[in-house]
Structure formats: C-alpha cells, structure tokens
Amino acid sequence: MSAALSFVLHAALILHIALIALCVWRVWRGENVIDRLIGADLVGTLILGMLVIIAMIRGNALYIDVALGLAALGFVSTIALAKYVADGRMF
Amino acid sequence: MTTLLQAFAILAIITGAAFSTLGVLGYYRLPDVYTRLHATGKVSVFGVVLLVVAAAVLTPLGFGKGLVLIFMLVLGGPVASHAIASAAHTIGIPLARTTRDDLAVVQDAAPFDPGAGS
Amino acid sequence: MDLLQALAIGVMFGVGVFQLLRRNVIRTAIGMLILSNAVNLFLLTAGAYDGIVDAYTNLAGQRSDALPQALVLTAIVISLAGFSFVLALLYAISMRLGTADSDEMDRLKH
Amino acid sequence: MNPHLVLLPILIPLAGTPVALLLRRRPRAQSAWALGVMLTTLLVSLRLLGVIWSGGQPVTFQLGGWPAPFGITLMGDLLGVTMTVMSALVLGLGLVYAAGCGDRCITYPHFYPLFLALAAGLIGIFLTGDIFNMFVFAELLVISGTALTAISDDPNGTEAAYKYFFMSLLASIFLLIAMGSLYVAYGTLNMADLAQRIAAEPARQPAPLAMALLFAFFMVKSAVVPFHFWQPDFHAASPTPVSAMLSSVVVKVGVYGFIRMTTLLFVPVAAPLKTALIVLGVVGVIFGGFTALGATHAKRMLAYSTLGQVGFILVAIGWGTPAALTAAIILTFNHSLIKAAMLMLAGAVASRAPVKSASFDVITGMGKAIPFGGVLFFIGALALAGVPPTNGFVGKLTLFGSGIQAQAYPALLLIGVFSIMTLMYVIRAFQVIWWTPPAEGQKAKSKGDALLAPAILIGLCVLLGLWSEPLARLAVDIAGSVGNPALYILTALGGR
Amino acid sequence: MSDLALFIPILLPLLGALLAALYGLPGVNRRLSLRGVCWALAVLPLISFLFLLGRVADVNAAGPQTFRVAWIPSLGVNFSLWLDSLSLLFLLLVSGIGALVVVYSGYYFSAGSEWRFLTYLFLFMTAMSGILLAGDVVTLFLFWEGTSVTSFLLIAYKTSDAAARRGAFKSLFITGGGGVAMLAGLLFTASVAGGLDFATILASGDVLRSSPIYPVMLALVAFGAFTKSAQAPAHIWLPDGMSAPTPASAYLHSATMVKAGIYLMARMNPALGQTELWFWLLTGFGLFTMMLGAFVGLKQRDLKALLAYSTISQLGVMMMLIGDDTSAAFKALVVSVVAHALYKSALFLVVGIIDHETGTRNVYRLGGLRASMPRTMVVATVAALSMAGLPPMFGFLAKETLLASVTHPSMPPVLGSILVGGVLFAAAFLFAQAGTLIWDTFMGKPRDPEVHGHEPPVWMLLMPAVPALLSLTLGLLPEPKALAEFISRAAEAAYGGQVKVSLALWAGITPPLVLSIIAIAGGFVIWLNRGRVIAWQGGFADRFSANRLYDGTLSLLDRTAGLALRTQDGHLRHYLATILIGAGALIVLLGEIPQTASALTFGPPAELPLLRVFALALAAASAAASIILRRDFFAILALSTSGLSIALLMLLQPAPDVALVQVVVDLLSVVVLTLALTIIPREQLMRATLLTYRQSRPELFRDIAIAVGAGFVMTSVSLFSLTSRPRASVVTPYYEAGAKPLTGAADIVGAIVVDFRGFDTLVEITVFAMAGIGMYTLIRYAMHHDAASFATTVRAQLRKGVAQPDAAPAHTVFGIDGMPTSSLIHLLAYVLLPVMMVLGATQVMYGHDQPGDGFTAGVIISLAIAFWYVVFGYQETRRKLRWLKSSLLVGLGLLLQTVNASLTALFTGSFFSHVDYGALVGLPLPKGFNFSSSFIFELAICITVLGGATLILGALGHPTDPPVEG
Amino acid sequence: MQRVVAGAGLLALYLALTSNLTLSNMIVGAVVAALIAALLPIEARPFDLRRLVVALGAAILYVGVLMLDVVKNGVTMGRLILNPRLPMNPGIVAIPACCQSELATALSAHAMTVSPGELVIGIDAVGVMYTHILDVSKETEYTEDASGRRRNLLSRIFP
C-alpha cells in the first residue's frame, strides 16, 4: 500500500472518528426525538464507513461482510424505531 | 494499473469523506429535521458508497460484495430518511422557515411523542 | 492502552451492575445487556495472545487467540436469548401486576 | 464398551426435545414421548452406572473425536453418573406426575419440549468435563426452568421467574468471569486439564478469583444462603411437576459443583473452600429451618426446607472426609427423592383446594380428600426429618457419624440442634393439611392430581431406608473415586 | 449369633399392624366385628408373651441371646438383637399388657371401625419391642423413633381436636428432639467404644468414662432418655398426651413407652454409669421429677391427668434409682418397674371404663359410683392401693425397696436425708392421689345428676383386673423363687454386679418400714385436707410450669422465623445487591483480586490507537449515558451505541466473526427492547422512571458502592489478563493448526464454534430455541388466559385508537404512521427479504471461510421478516409467508442438528465429528463450499434461529394474539 | 414466470456475494436462488418478454438519469450546507402520481428522495407524493423537469 493511500486512509479514519463524535454529541444533546434518531442513524452509517476504511487499512475484505450486515439491519432498525416514534408501536 | 487504481481509490476516499463531512455539517447547521435529513442522506449515499467503491477497488474479493453493499445503501438510505421524515411529520415536528405544507392539509396528525416521559 | 481497555471494561461492568439495581425494569434489562457486553469484552481480553490478523488460516501474521472469540459468540447468543425472555417476562408482569417498577413486584415474599 | 454411552443421557432428552416440539398438536403422543424419553434416559444412565461401577473406571467420550483437551470431553465418573441417574429418575417421575396433573400449563404445546430441555441441561452439567460446556448447559437449565415457571398456572410464576432469571444472570456472569480467569491462568477449559494444572501451580493469577466466583456461581445454583432468594419464590410458583424437579434435583447442581471444586479442581487450595462450606452449611441449616418454620405456604415451606437440607450436604462436603462425602452423596440422593415427593404431594393437595394454591390458609384440611396422600406425606415428612426406617435416616446417620469421626463438634452441635426444626415444620404442615378441619364453607374438589408419582417416590424412600446397602455402597465408592482425582484426570485426558 | 426366633416379638406385632390395616379395607371391615378382631389380634402379643416366658430360663442360664444381620455393610451398620434379663423383663410387660390392651380396645371403642387405632397400636408394639430387643445403637434408634411416631399418631387420634393435635405435636417435638440428641450421644459413645453394638459398648465402660467427651455423650444420651421418660422439665408432653384414647394411654403412657428412657439408662449404666456426673444428673432430675409429679398430680381434676402426673412421679423415682450406684437401688428399680406397670395400666384401663360408662373423667362430676359400678370399684381399689404403697400390694414392696435404697448405708448423710425427705414427700402425695382417685370417684354422693354409671362388660373389666390382681398376688404370694431370681437377674444386667432380690413383704421393723408409715400417715393428712392443699397449690405450679418454657420456646422460634422470613422482602434489587456483596466477600475471603505490577503503564501502543481509544470511550460513555438519560427510549439508543462501539472494538481485536454477531445481536436487541416499550403500558414505565430517579441517598450510595466495587474487580482482572499477554494457550495452537486440514475451515473461530466445540453451539442454539418457545408459550398461552391482561390490552388499544388497516380511507397518507406504510417502504421490504435470504444462504454455506454463520444468517433473515412485520403488519406478513411456522422451524432445526451430529457417528464412529459428504461422494462443489456435516449444522442453526427469533419477535410484537400456532 | 425472474435476480445476487463465477458455483447458486424464490410471495401475472426487455432498457437509462440528478443536486445541497444563510424556502408540496403501479410509485418516490433537495414524506393511496423540497418556489421545476423526466422513463417500465 502506498504511503499516500495509507495517509489518506488514516486521515479519513480520524475524520470519521471526529464526525461520529460530533454526531454522538448531538444525539446526546438533541433537540427532539427525531433529531436524535437522525443522529443515531447517522452514527450507524458513519460506523459503516469506518468499517470500510478499516477494511482498506487492513487490506482485508472480511470486514465488508460485517458492513453488509450492519447496512441491511441498520436501515431496518432505523425504520422500525421511526415507526415506534411515530406510532408508539412497531408491528 | 495499480497506481491508477490507487489514485482512483484515493480520490474516491477523499470525495466520500468530504460528503460525509458535509452530511454531518448539514446535520449540525440546517434549521430543522427535514432539511437536516436532506443532508444526512448524503452521508450514506455519497460518503459510504464512495468508500465502498474504493474498497472494492483495493481489496481482493470485495467487488461483488461491494456492489451489493452499494445497492443496499442506495436503496435503504433514502427509505430510512423517508421514514424518519414521515415520523417527524406525524408527531408534529414543525418545519422551519416554511410557507407551505400540503401534507398538513390532508393529514390530521395525531400527536404522539414517545419521548414524552418514558 | 491496556489500562484504558481495562478501565472501559470496568466502567461498563459497573454501569451494568448499577443499572441492574434500578427500579425501572427497562433499565434493569438495559443493565443486563451492558453487563453481558462488558463480560464479553473481558472474555476477549482473556485470549492468550493478541494479534493484528484475523483468526483465519489463510491470513499470515500474528493472529489473536481464537478460542475466546468462539466463546464470546456463544455467550452473545445466550445473552440474547435470555434478554428476549426477560422482556417477555416484563410484559407479563406488567400485565399481571400493573407495574414496571422492580420494587413493586413483590407479591412473592416471606 | 462404546463410549457413546456417556453421551446418550444427554443426547436422548436433547434429541427428544425437537421431536416433542413436532408432536405439539398431539398432546397424548407428546406426553407419552416425553415419558418414553426420560425412561430411556434412566435406563441408559443406569446401564452407564453399571458399566463404570463394575469397571471401577470412569468412562470418557471425546465429542467429535477431537482429542482432549481440545474438544469437549464428556466424563462419566461415578459422581456424575450417579447424579445423572438420580436426575433421570426424578425427572421421569416428574413426567409421570405431569401426566396425571390437571394444570392448564401442562396442556400447552411447549410444556414437554421445555421439560426435556431442562432434563438435558441438568444431565449435561453432571456429565460434561468442560467448564464452558457446563456454562452452556447451565444456561439451558436456567432458560427452560424459567420458562416452565413463567407459564405456571400460578400468576406469580412470572414474577418468580423474573427474579430467578436475574439472580441466575449474576451467577452466569460469575461463571463466565471465572472461566475467563481460568483460561487466563491456565490456557485451557477442560476440567481435568485444569485440575492437573492447578495442582501443579495453584496460585497462578487470577485463579483465586476464579475459584471465588465459581464458588459464588454454585452458591446461586444450589440456593445457598444468602444467595438463595430466588429459590422459595421460584419453587413455590412453578407448576408442581416442575417445582418438584427444581427443589429436588436442580439445586443439586451446586452440590455437584462443590464436590468437584473441592475434590478435583482446587484440591491443593480447598481448605478455605471447605471452611466456607461448613459455615454456609450451618447457616443454611439454621436459616432454612427458621424460614421453613415460618412459611405460610406449603410449597414455600418445602423450598425453604431445601435451604436447610442442602446445608447439611454442604457441611458434609466441607468436612470432606470419605465418610462425610459418603454422607453427602446419600443425603443428596435421598433429599432429591423426598423433596420431589413432598412437593408433588403439596401440589396434589393444592389441586384439590377450591382456589388452586398451596397456601396453608387455603389448603387447611384439604388433605381429607386424599387420605392416601396423607400417608405418603407423613412418611415423606419422617424421611425429611431423618426418622427411620426411611432413607432420610440413613443420610442423617452417616452425616452424624462422619461429623463425629471428623471431630467437628461445633458444627455437629448446631446442625444437630437445628435438625429438629425439620420435624417441627413438616409435622405442622401435615397437621394443618390433613388433620385440621377446613374453614367454614371450604370444600375440597373431588378431582385432583394423581398420586402415582409421589407414591413411587415415597415407596423408594422407604425401600432405600430399609435396603440402603446399594446406595450406601455406591456412595462409599463415589467418595473413594472423588478422593482419587488422578484417575479422573488420566481418563479424561485420554490416558495421556 | 443368629437366633432368628428373636424376631418373633417384633414380627408378631408387625403382623398385627398389617392385619389391622387390612381390617381397614371396607369389605373386610363390614364383615368382621371390632371385638372379634381384637380378640383375634390379641393372640399375637400373647404368643409373644409366651415365647418370651419360654426364654426366661435360657436367658437366666446362658446369658444374653443375640442375633445380628448385616444391614448396611458398607457403612458398618448391622441390624442386631439382644435379649437379656433386663430386656426380657420389659418385653414381658410390653407383650403381656399389650394383649390386655388389645382386647380392652375391642370393648372401649363403642362403634365404628377403629382399624387405624389398632394399626397404630400394633406398630407401637413393634417399635417398643424393637427398642427392648435392639442389640446396637442404630437398631435401638430405629425403634426408638418408631415409638415417638406412633405415640404422635395415637395422641392425635382424634385429629379434629385441636388440643389433641397440639399435644401430639408437643410430644413429638420433645421426644423427637431427645431422639436426635440420643442418637448423637450413642454415636459418640459408639465411636469411642469402637463399635455400634451393645456388647462392645457395655464392655467399654472404662474407656468411655475416661474419654474427654464423656460428659457430652452422657448429657446427650440422658437428654434423650429424659425426654422420652418425661423427666421434668421435659415431662410436659405427657399430660397433654392424655388426649390419646385411653387404651393407648394405659399402654404407651404408663406401662411401656415412657419406660423406654428408663430402660435406656439402665441399659447404659454399665457403660456410662458409676460416675459422679451420672449420679448427680440422674438423681437430681429423678428426684425433682418425682416430687413434681406427685405434687402437681394432686390438683388434677381429670382422672387421666392425675394418673399422668403420678406416672411422671414414678418415672422420676426410677431415674433417681438408676443414678444411685448400689445394688439396692437397682433392686428397687426393677421392682418399681414391675409394680408401676401393673397398677398403672390397671388404673388407666379403669379410668377408661369410667369414662366409657359415664361419659366423663372429671372428678368434680363423678362420685358415688360404688352403687352402680361395684365391680369396677373393686378392681380400681386394688390397683390404687398398690399405687398408694399400702401392704399387701406389690406397690408397697416397691416403696419399701425404694426407701431401702435411699437409706442405704453407703449414702452420704446429708444427701441421704434430702433423698429420704423427697421420697417421703412424693409417697405422701401419691397416697393422697390414690385416695382422691378412689374416694372422689366411687364414694360420697353423685356430684352431677347427669352422670350415670353402669358396669362394663365383664371381659372389659377383666383386662384391668388381671394386672390389678397380679399386683395383689405378687405381694401376697410367698416369695416366688423363680420370679425373684428373674428380677434379680434383670437388675444385675443393669447394675453390672450382684443384686439380691427378696420379694417378701415383711422384713421386720426396718427403717424403710418406719418411713413408710410416716409417708402413709402424711399422705392421709394431705388427703384429708386436700381441698386446702389444692387451694394452696393454686397457681403456684402454673407459674413455674415448664409449659411456659415450651410455649416460650415455640413462640421464640416462631418469632425468629418471622424475622428470618423478613429477609425475603420481595425486592429483587435487595436480593441482587446481597448476592453481589456476597460475591465480593467471597472474593476477599476465598479469592484474591489480581494485582498488576505495570498497572500504571499504558502498555504497548496498539494498531489504530486513536480509534481504539475512541471506541473504548464511546462504549463506556454511552453505557454510562444510559443511566443519566431519563427517557427509556433514549437510554435504549445509548445502549445500542455502546453495543456498536463494542462491535468496533471486536473488529479491532481483530475478531470479525464476533463483531458481526455483535452487530446483529445489538440491533435485534434494540428492536426487541423497543418492542417491549410498546407493549408495556406507558403510565407504568413513567411511574417506574419517576421512582427510579427518586431513590433515597443511602440507597443510591449503596448501589454506587456495589457498582464501583464490581467495576474495580473487573478492571483489575482485565488489566491483569491484558498485561500478562502473551501467554500460552494449551488449546488454541491445535485449533489454528487443525482448522483447515481437519474441518476444511479457513475461519478458525468458525471451526471452533461448529466443529471443535460444536457441542457448545448445539446446546446454545437449543437455549435460544427454548427462549423463543418459552416466551411464546408465556405470552400467547399463559397470558392469554389472564382475563386481566386481556382487559388491559383492550383498554390500551381503545386509548390509542388504533385504526384497522382495512379501514384506511383513500385520503390517508401512507407514511410510517398508522397501520399502513408507504409504498417506498414496501419497496425496501420486498427487496430486503430476498437479499437477506441470499446473504444468509451464503453465510451458511461459506461461513467456514468468512465472518457470519448460521446464527447471523438466522438473525438477519428474522430481522428482515421483522421488517415485514413493521411494514405490512404481523398478520399480513403471516399471510404472505405461509411457510413461516416458527415452532415447526424450531423443531425441524433442532432435530436436524441432532440428526446431523448423530449421522456423523456412522461415518467416523464418533458423534458430532466432521464429515465432508461432498468430498466423500466426489461432488464438484464450488471452492469454499463444503457439503459437510458443518454445513448441515449451520443450516440447522439457521433454521432454528429463524424460528426462534420470529417467535420472539411475534410474541413481543403481538402479545395479545390468540394462541394459534404460526 | 415472475418467480423465475426473481430467481434470476437472486442468482445474480448470490454470484455477487460469493464473487465466484465458476459453473459449479452457478449451479449451486441456481439451487439456492430457486429455493429462496420458492419461498417468496410472488403473485403470478401474465408475462410478456418484449415488455421485460423494454423495461430493462428503460431501467438502465433510469439509473443513469438518476445518477445525474443525484450528482447535480448534491452539489446544490453542498452549497446550501456550507452556507445555510443562502435563501431557502423549504416546504412540503404534493407531487401528483406518475403511474398506477405501486412499484412505480415507490421507485419514483425513491428516486426523488435519493436526489438531494427532495424528500418524500408521505404517499397517499392514489400515489400523490408529499415531498419536502428546499425551495417551494421552484415547485414546477421539480415536478416538470427533474422528476418529470424520470417519470417518463418509469411509465415505460410500468405501463
């Protein structure tokens, strides 16, 4: 792996850490439930991105499998939670 | 070829990261949940998708799965945004700086706030 | 790093225990999950050696101990099973006793 | 001999579970199946017992053919197999009771699968030679036991199950931490391998922590005071055929564990464990006696009584001499039979009460409807109190004898004095249920649970009192075998 | 050594019990009359009596006869019998009086089937004979307890009578407790003597007396004997035991059982006696008991109670005599035993007749019965004279020998005079009692016009007449040589030395005779002034009654029990806190918290340190946030964040398999937890939250302290294991080396989970399945029967105004609200399920080479189905996915996994081994996919988990659906 | 027939996930796809091969157009985020239905949501999409230009 690529990857990783931290803070101090939900969804997506970055840093495709699981189920849970928030129920 | 691919990957990573940043910035700076959803949707669709593209290029065996992942992201991200927005509207989260709400006309939203106490 | 990791495990365990001792049963359930998470992390640290490569035979390099990982997999499943069951119990109790407060679930005593 | 014989007592109920589940629309077939499964399990474990007893050697089975200590080792030694036989016997009779029991929960399509899973979990604990595998079986036991209690006709079953579950959760966490710590210290999970390594280097960190937590785990499992809080609620609220199992055989998990800890795993450092067992046992005898005396509910009384009865066993394990271990085994086995019978009888009376409950207020005088049950209960009461010629006496005799031999006078004095309380509370209960006239307008129902299972159990109690030689012989041999951990280790590790 | 015939006195009554029980069968009962049965059954003890009589000569000539059979050889326990003169004497009384009592019972019970009584009585006879025949400690205890139990049953014979139940309980409590003490004492004795049998014990007197634990064993044995033989203050059970039917009282509570303690102490005298302690203990208690019984008995108005107290007094006499180490005392003992048995059984039976004929035993209501019951009066008077110690009755002789023993020259003067005084006191009062018994009953005028007496049947009266006349004839007959010899042998067996017995009434003017006259005179004075004496006794005795001690003990026990029960306060949190604190104590006492030398170093820098720190901080912080966040929903979000951070940490471990499972489980947990929020009524949750944040300071501090302690332990042990790395693992190198060649797996973790430790997984999946079906059964079956829950739910639905999906009007906007969701979400749902199924399929197939396995596959597919529940609704989804029969799936999956594991045994000979079927057949499968046992196992897991997870989701999502199996 | 099409899609998915295009994997994949397809609730409808081809072509075109919209609007969004003080007039407007089919409506809504600046909040029974847009003054532009083009394509796929 080239130095440039490595640098970019690590930088992206740190950036993602910062972004997640920001989102978490916003979830913590959110103005309403929807805002927090958005934040949580965003955290999930950013972690997904982070998984992909780690996969690249480690040169290992295995993490994509984890990412796949997280991606699919992340949306499911977001929507389920949105349904709960709107409706007080899920099914 | 490798260098070219790496260059492409770097570009994709930078762009993806930039979009993710943009999304989070939007989440922080836009005035209401609806407009924020416009921004946060970008993170999944542009940010992560581009990162996945880079990963698909860089890591062995990752291409097929990368494709599936992109498919999932592009399909699921907007739907999630839609669901959240719909929920927001249902529970009566107000729109900021707005002049028009066609949905409010047809829908008599029953207010429900799950955070109200529990 | 070791100290931080140990501290994090300790904090999570402590938080789990504290939540377990709350009156609100939802908190108790949450505490249960946090406790399991902390214990699972501990089990991972119990691995005999730490590596930088996943425990796959086709990857070269220092692998981390695979056995605790396998144990954690089992432990996670079991805690999920128990957790779900607890929720069902909570629902049943809530319907029968009309409370979600642990201290008010005291039909059975003496 | 085919080593699979060690596997079968676990496998048969484990495989019987899904079949019972598939038979969920055919209640009669399901019940017969479950009974058949437990009967087969009993026969198989008796055969296993015969093999290892006559052979004088434990039998091991390496699952999947993976050599020890890499795979999971099943160990059929005299102790484990005897516990298995005891469990299979009592569980089988539990099913017999269930078959003649009028509880609604028995008719739920998942009752029998859960019951069989409980059996598999229990027997697995006794036969596994791997500490993590033991955890998994313990969880199977917890979840099926919890489920069976939660679905009880008694609406308090859910509360009891809830409380039990959380206390078990702590126990499981103790076990997991202990197990992780043992792996940290010795790098293995096989009990024989661990025993060998602990013997070589007992002070390796963090093994002492593991020892303490493992001890705590077994304390919760056996409801040792003060880790007992789940037990009275849980045993009283669960359906009778289940509660008869819980308070008799299921609490023996901890007893088994304590024996294993002091005679196999932590032999070089067992002295403080034994002291703790004696202290806890005495406390249990006293506390169990008092709580049982004060209980206002027959099943709760019997559950509290278990605290005391297990206390006797703990004291014996704590003394740790061959004679004391013999006493512990005899007490363990006999208590299982007696307590199961007593709980069944309490349940049978409750089933006759106008409101189904085993509260003394409700069942006062309800025994009049089942005089035969009264005879059984009375004999059971005597057995519980250790009055000859019941099996309970043999336990008490060996316990006292071993205490005198061990010159453990203070503990002996205390357990002797408080053993009288057993007689007090059971006899009180007997008088209230069978002799006291019922309250105005209270009339027993004409139909109730069948008494076949408790009758068999009480019959066994008397039989084992009159003809206790086989059990005593077995107990002596078990005490001898656990006194020789080297053979266990050698066998488990495949003779290496 | 094996004189089987010794069993006869035990087996005959046992047979009697059996026959009596058979008499309880309705068919038999209807055909046979009680009297006939009693006569027939009385033959059994009679045979026994004759048999024993036949043995007298042998025993006198050849010494003890024994029998022994190994009972529990492994424990060295035998069943042994021992017949010597002492036991023979008692046995003759037991069988002889037994026969009388059985016949008497046939007349006593007026009507109805008293088979229970007869059974108990014969069981008692068995046990009593057993005590007397027992040749070792264990055999003795076996029968000893038997008498306690049968006595209990007889005292509470009238079960509906609360007083009878109380009395029975009291007797069992006291004698049972004594029994335990006795067992312990005898076991001590046996352990010191080196054998359980009496032969050994009796021969080891010197060893025993010099043992340091001699006082303990003596005290314990004596305690047992005292309780049984009603020595004060343990005597209190005996008067209350009078609620037993009179035949039982006559038999058990005067003639036989209460003498068991006397027998025991006499038996043990050679072994434990002849010491200072022995003397003081027995004589002290005996003297006190003698005086107390005599004194308190006088004021009894119930004839049976009066007799009970006089019995107590006599038992005291006997105990006192055993304590005295002279041959005279033992002579007196044996004579007293015989005399008392004869006159007391007669008196009891007479009282039974009076009660039977007049309907009362109350002295205040009786009187003047001489007219209507003259023959009864004769019998009663004869027996009472013996009791009063008047010549020419045998009782007179007993008193003479007693006085002779206390005036024995070897007695120290001060002590001697105390004893003499006591004996005189007791004798006088006993005389007065006897007077009351006869005079107030038969003489004078009838006190109660409603009480009418008539003579009983002749045969009934004959039963007391026999012993009464015996006590007369034994006194009158000129020195029966054989009897004297026999009695002296019995005394010798107890004394351990020569005892000379003369049964002559007249021995000249001796000090005992003078004292006897004094006693009789005093007794006469007391009897004349009995009104005043009784008034003076008044509450005196009550105030010092041991009953207060007994009641106090019981109530103390009950109060302590109440206190002990208070610990079970119903608060789970207290229980958990106790367990945690207890575990902490165990760690401190038994264990040790590992210390790390390098605790303050940060260790080597890891890969991606910043990310690790971040993930650790996030995991811990969001866990902590779950405490602070007041709204459950937000706490759940925090929990989920913590879980995902942990997944990240696991990924960095690196442990991708675990991370994937952690992700899916975390998300599933969040979903089910939120589901729980939807089904638990909001008011309840709000209230609980309110209370949670209103906890008192001390409580909070306690919880925090526990949490901190727990956290500290975890930190220490984690730090230790982290800093002590790398260590040696015994097992992992094998897995690393073996995964590929042995199981065909690249994923070592997968190989462990599915192959090397596959059995764990098999059971774990069963756990998951059981959780699923358990919840399902709880919610859909058990709860369904709760009317309350049904009503609550209906109310909840009404409150929420849930719209039915079909009723949606055209202008309804389909979003996420309400039942129907928008077509956009439908689109995702339609796509997601097949995608997840394919993903799951690849995980099942290729899990051996990549993260993911049957479990994640199952959870992923279930979550996709759960999404359908969210999107289309539960019922609609069930309609769409008809194959989704969760219980069936669970059953099939579990079955498949065991069948698969068993099948491998056919190929390799070992259950649950790895078999690659594809390779066996030569299937050209794609690289990385093995059609092996592992694959089938993963498939089974996937099916089971799918079933289990959908059960969980269905149960929690739709708790109020009817229990129709999906 | 629809089931076969679905199966083909599943096979493609399987092949993508396994990243193995050997014959044996295709066969195995076909088996897996067939099994899964058998489990899906697919309603049988009359099948027209010609329409399938047209629809596939249109779909590819549709994805291209969509991508273009995504990028174009993405830039607009970015500008707006970086400078939220730019004139903004957000609101929810009702955008009329494009086609009959539920799937087409869904795809249309998806396309709208995926392209920045538009967020479908609700869809009613007749397919009207209540969409949150950043500038309600440009309502016609949305309805006619951007989404109009896509709707055109959609109606080809779903006549």
Ligand code: NA
């Ligand atoms: Na003497």
Ligand code: NA
């Ligand atoms: Na895997």
